[in-house]
Amino acid sequence: MMWRTSERGRDVAGLAHDLNNVFETIAEAAELLSDEACAAPLAAAISRSVERGRRLVDGFADEHYAPVDLAIVVERAADFVRDLTVLMGRPNVSVLREFEPGLKLKGPDSEWERVFMNLFLNAAQAMPGGGNITVRVSDHGEKAEIRVADEGPGIPPEILDRLFQANFSTRSNQFGLGLHIVDTIVRGQGGEVRAGNRSDRSGAEFRISLPSGAG
Template sequence: MESWEPLKVLILGAGKGGTALIDLLARGAGVEVCGVADKNPRAPGLRLARSLNIPTATNVADLMAKDGAHLIVDVTGDATMPSQIAAMHASNVETMSGRAARLLWTLVQEEQELRAQLMQADKLATLGTFAAQIAHDLKNPLYCIREFAQFIEEELDPSRIKEYSREILKADTYLTSIVEGLTAYTRSSCSEPESVRLADLLDQAVKMARFATVSNEVEILREYQPVPSIHADPAELLQVFVNLITNAVQAMKGQGRVTLMIRSEADKILVSIKDTGPGIPATSLSKIFTPFFTTKERGAGTGLGLSIVKTLVNKYGGDIAVESEEGKGSIFMIRFPVPSPVN
């Protein structure tokens, strides 16, 4: 069987266009982004490249001096860049710039917009499965607020009025936490990644996943070791964790144990989500990350959830694997690269 060398691409320009290209090409099979250059050291594409352990430079000449690239994509918008490239690169290296690069950027942007729409649709579909439990959780504090408000109308003792007011404030705080959690989850992804703590996002995802079933008898075990923060869009990683924990809770029908683990593993950060559910049939394991494939009943899922999870994990240089045994449960393991230090 003939093996193919990956296409090695050098990206010049790490602004909006370069960032979009890195995002797409870093996920592509058979493509290796071997370097990114931009004269602005704070360019968003340079931060994304470092998080993926892709070599970066603020001097184009420094990056192009390294051998190995098959294709140079210039999205700097600098009219003098083509002549600079021609003077520096070897004759066997192809170049894409000008209108051709703008066309590629346009296609990449359209792909990003479509992917964002699919991800948002999956979020809303997940919220749809939460609807019954959300309504139940809203009903009780609203009832308390109404009852204590009526008590206040009829009460003359100032100390009792203060007591009732405190109960109303407690119910209001609880309602606010529900609304803020839903708002954070449905918020569209931001364009600027930031430093995020994986443990915080896992805990936030647990709060969301409790709406996945009317039964609330799931035990959550946390095994968190100190690990570095990673540079990512928190809304996207929250979607990853909500999806996986929700699947676990629903598979166990609200009864069982979910173990969340974070630890360092060589040059990786491992995040695992393990459940004691019925497990995944062996015939389905190889297909669960395929778009529109689902083991749930008709109407219970879009079939996009795990496909989106894999896409988002890959976006940040990670990989995801699953192990499962019928009757004993499943474990999803995500490995992110340890972020490179930024000078």
């Protein structure tokens, strides 16, 4: 972990990092709790509080985070999903990195890891027989765009406008928070995420646009 050099900046960023780890643990516990039907409303309330806590911490610590390279974040998220897909008995999911290194992301690296973990996990769940998740980047001067595409069935057009709502899920016993968290984090960094389908073949494609030089 790299911090800016000022003492206070390092303290703030370090504290924010530790708090985000605490939030992570609580969020995971809430996700487990949500499997019990009678505890689901409680789990949802805990998750909302955790999200609020994350927003508060990040708002406070924002200017103290050192920018992180997209390649590093994608690498870590890919490792996480690889471990999970092996556990799920679906080891045939690969993450292909089709972009030049260099794009820097502003904000806490743990949050960006969460963004890509959530997108990769959904993609893996959409490809029970395995397949590729491809990450591409285009930089248009004023805006950078990161695209995450999979080879699953894609997203039915009639649900596209609800995907990012909290608790929207088409899967039984899932929490429906993954994309909501993605949207919250990306917006928090001044960006925007949109969902759609690939034009070259079947599969979903998520596009994250960020103000360029965000790092």
